Amino acid sequence: MSAWRFTADERPAFLGAPYTPPIGAGRRAAFALCGGVFAIASIFVAAVVTQNLPQVAGGFGITTARVTWLSAVFLGTGAGANLLAIKLRQQFPVGHVFAALLWIEVAAGTLALARPGFATALVALASHGLAMATGIATAVFYLLEVWPRTRLIAVATAIGAVQLALPLGRLVQVEWLTADGNRGLNLIGIALPAIQIVLLGLCPLPPTLRRPVLRPLDLVSTALLGPALVMVAGVLALGPLLGWTQTPWLGTMLALAVAMAATAVMIEAGRRDAPVLYMGWALRPYVLWPFLIALADRSLVAAHAVGLASLLGPSALDNDRLHAVFAVNAAGMAIGILIVVRHLKDAALPWLAVAALAATALAALAAGALHGTAMLLVSQALVGLGTTMFSSTALVYAIRRLRRHGSEYFATQITMFASSQTFGLLLGTAWSMQVVVAAARGDRGAIPGGAAQTLYAAIACAAAVLAAMIAVARLVRTKGQAS
Numbered sequence: 001m002s003a004w005r006f007t008a009d010e011r012p013a014f015l016g017a018p019y020t021p022p023i024g025a026g027r028r029a030a031f032a033l034c035g036g037v038f039a040i041a042s043i044f045v046a047a048v049v050t051q052n053l054p055q056v057a058g059g060f061g062i063t064t065a066r067v068t069w070l071s072a073v074f075l076g077t078g079a080g081a082n083l084l085a086i087k088l089r090q091q092f093p094v095g096h097v098f099a100a101l102l103w104i105e106v107a108a109g110t111l112a113l114a115r116p117g118f119a120t121a122l123v124a125l126a127s128h129g130l131a132m133a134t135g136i137a138t139a140v141f142y143l144l145e146v147w148p149r150t151r152l153i154a155v156a157t158a159i160g161a162v163q164l165a166l167p168l169g170r171l172v173q174v175e176w177l178t179a180d181g182n183r184g185l186n187l188i189g190i191a192l193p194a195i196q197i198v199l200l201g202l203c204p205l206p207p208t209l210r211r212p213v214l215r216p217l218d219l220v221s222t223a224l225l226g227p228a229l230v231m232v233a234g235v236l237a238l239g240p241l242l243g244w245t246q247t248p249w250l251g252t253m254l255a256l257a258v259a260m261a262a263t264a265v266m267i268e269a270g271r272r273d274a275p276v277l278y279m280g281w282a283l284r285p286y287v288l289w290p291f292l293i294a295l296a297d298r299s300l301v302a303a304h305a306v307g308l309a310s311l312l313g314p315s316a317l318d319n320d321r322l323h324a325v326f327a328v329n330a331a332g333m334a335i336g337i338l339i340v341v342r343h344l345k346d347a348a349l350p351w352l353a354v355a356a357l358a359a360t361a362l363a364a365l366a367a368g369a370l371h372g373t374a375m376l377l378v379s380q381a382l383v384g385l386g387t388t389m390f391s392s393t394a395l396v397y398a399i400r401r402l403r404r405h406g407s408e409y410f411a412t413q414i415t416m417f418a419s420s421q422t423f424g425l426l427l428g429t430a431w432s433m434q435v436v437v438a439a440a441r442g443d444r445g446a447i448p449g450g451a452a453q454t455l456y457a458a459i460a461c462a463a464a465v466l467a468a469m470i471a472v473a474r475l476v477r478t479k480g481q482a483s
Helices: 025-051 053-060 064-091 094-114 118-146 151-163 165-169 174-202 216-242 248-269 285-317 319-342 346-368 372-405 407-441 449-482
Strands: none
Touching: 025 053, 025 064, 025 118, 025 151, 025 165, 025 174, 053 064, 053 174, 064 094, 064 118, 064 216, 064 407, 094 118, 094 174, 118 151, 118 174, 151 165, 151 319, 151 372, 165 319, 216 248, 216 407, 285 372, 285 407, 319 346, 319 372, 346 372, 372 407
16 A cells, blocks of 8 residues: 555545545546446346246256245345455455455356256355345445545445346346256356456555454354354245245244354354444444334335235246336336435435335335236336335435444444345245235135235335434434524
């Protein structure tokens, strides 16, 4: 770092982030391109798999229940690896950490291509999960170089761009993807990390603010919490398909996961030397309430997606028939990003969250009254709008809190946000899949698809009201302090 000279206002706000020296328009455009690619690529392979589970299962010649492990392994591995990845980025250059994880992903993808099968696909998705959190962080850091004076815009844009991978993943041609034992999927799993490695080499970040933060107990906590999160993800993914009470080993796996997670939490609660998780901070009301609202929002978005597929019937099983719908969903997400960037002010953040939850509720109501293509397009545009608005706003709100209370809580706050998105997705999918499976089996008391969407809308409205109450209380408190 001796070749670089930085002023005080170019110093990063958090450990692990890069310095932000002045750069020209060409380099700024290159950083913006890299940031967008890293954000979308961070979950693209998993998005393709998750949105095409029946077809991918057919490519492997296995059941849909078994192939669901691919999504569970990706989400659980990503959530668990995030704990250690944050500290790695704080001690080592983020570009080096990300490149190492991408090379692991390329190696795993090459193995899956050479020896196609379910086992090698699991390894490939696990490696994709390992790189996910660092890929998102790297996207944020590249966009920080584009907007060095308005850093929260970089955060909001990167997190919103990550969500674009979901509809874009549905645009991949299914026949090409699954031919010859899912050869297309394996090619994507190699090409995307390879492209990112090239971009890292052509357009490296400036030096990052670093110091030694790794401790031996970090490995112990990660070794306990990482597998626990993978097992919880597996239980939530498989429970609706196999039956919560008809599959005893799911209960055993959940009990083991809870025991391992509890052990990790007790270790972290007792640490005084740079813990991975600050449990006292995580349980504070102003940290816990936004986490619970974010969890509810992500659950409702996921439940809406699964429930909508059940309402559409057989046509939803083939993404190739619904490209216009997914394009509209992506457009709604892009508009959501623009709205957040345009109104990214401290006083507006709670109201952006209320608007996002309201859009989610309207999307569910529109789906419940599904009549023709027009209503379907409206529903998907609204859910795209609400998804990016809420996820971007929630993380920006969390980071603003961190700036007031100290950067040592950064790893804990980011882990909580990532967990709300990961497990919100799993909870919402499990909930809605249970409704779909019960209805398909003709179980007594099963909720019809349209009624389920109405229920999702009611819960989203309740979450919006709660967020509005928090916003009003915060506004009253601020005015009271000013007077």
